[in-house]
Amino acid sequence: MGGMSIVEQSEGSGIVTPGEVLGKASQIIPGRGAYLSPHNQTIYASLSGRRNTIPPPPNSPDPRPTVEVIGHKSHGPVPEPGSVVIARVTKVTVRSASADIMCVGPTSVREKFTGIIRQQDVRATEIDKVDMHLSFHPGDIVRAVVLSLGDARAYFLSTAKNELGVVSAESIAGATMVPISWTEMQCPLTGQVEQRKVAKVAG
Incomplete structure (x- = not known):
């Protein structure tokens, strides 16, 4: 999967689907649309949408950023080629x-x-x-x-x-x-x- 990039600006790589690995719990905190699997300490996406990384607050004792998945508007379906x-x-x-x-x-x-x-x-x-x-x-x-x-x-x-x-x-x-x-x-x-x-x- 490669190293975790804090800056996820590009649209292509920023789209994730349910079950996609977002990172390890040692590196990131799961936000909305993400969940932690305790048995392997891995964080997965729970919905389809755009991946968003939120840096920790300046005075936070925890250096890990929060990763969330922002779903398509109200999770309604989106037309795709072939639909x-x-x-x-x-x-x-x-x-x-x-x-x-x-x-x-x-x-x-x-x-x-x-x-x-x-x-x-x-x-x-x-x-x-x-x-x-x-x-x-x-x-x-x-x-x-x-x-x-x-x-x-x-x-x-x-x-x-x-x-x-x-x-x-x-x-x-x-x-x-x-x-x-x-x-x-x-x-x-x-x-x-x-x-x-x-x-x-x-x-």
């Missing part, structure tokens, strides 16, 4: 759709994450023929997979798999539409058909 997310479409343009991420896997998020579905990430075939306005409408609930962290805290999302795409949509008449094909959903009230990039239902 399947549920998002609500907020805006559709010619080249992309914006969405607010509501769930990562089965767990709802506790902070705001924005997703962007670019034209080339809507479906796997005939990518150049994708019409964003016939794929998504504002208010649609989509299932997507996170490709990467884009810029300005927006995640690039993809619906280019059969099971990804619109899972719930409201028709112009205000009813929840029923998927009738890969590309169409129908209003049960009016019978009107609207185009969407539909997520294939399992089963």
Whole structure:
């Protein structure tokens, strides 16, 4: 593991996960998000987050710094590349759709994450023929997979798999539409058909 560094500024090495060794009890004091295992006098992280080292107070008789783990905001889930997310479409343009991420896997998020579905990430075939306005409408609930962290805290999302795409949509008449094909959903009230990039239902 190498020697203990008091200054942990770099983001990459500063992120720890539960069970990760933070150091020996002879060198550090466990703070929030850290615990001491008495049998080997080793301190471990008890949650995921950023490692933070607090130097001892100037007049402290104990020279050991305190190491704590600062969890992601209220320990809500954070989208990562490969995560399947549920998002609500907020805006559709010619080249992309914006969405607010509501769930990562089965767990709802506790902070705001924005997703962007670019034209080339809507479906796997005939990518150049994708019409964003016939794929998504504002208010649609989509299932997507996170490709990467884009810029300005927006995640690039993809619906280019059969099971990804619109899972719930409201028709112009205000009813929840029923998927009738890969590309169409129908209003049960009016019978009107609207185009969407539909997520294939399992089963």
